[in-house]
Amino acid sequence: MTVKINAKEFEIEEQMTLLELVIRNGLPTDGIVMIIEDRIIGRGKWENIIAKDGMEIIMLQAVSGG
Numbered sequence: 001m002t003v004k005i006n007a008k009e010f011e012i013e014e015q016m017t018l019l020e021l022v023i024r025n026g027l028p029t030d031g032i033v034m035i036i037e038d039r040i041i042g043r044g045k046w047e048n049i050i051a052k053d054g055m056e057i058i059m060l061q062a063v064s065g066g
Contacts (some may be wrong), residue, residue: 001053012051019046031062 002009034041035058
């Protein structure tokens, strides 16, 4: 089973959460948001969402400034 994060494929296991996916693959977590099916998913919700085969995820670095 695979998911795409920013167009790159990653292998997943059954019942793997988004947080487990990110940690296992050494992806950044600080200041990052995910977008899945036009929904913004903040870091606090990653541990509650199960990655599904074929899921397409966009990871963006949140930036602030003036």
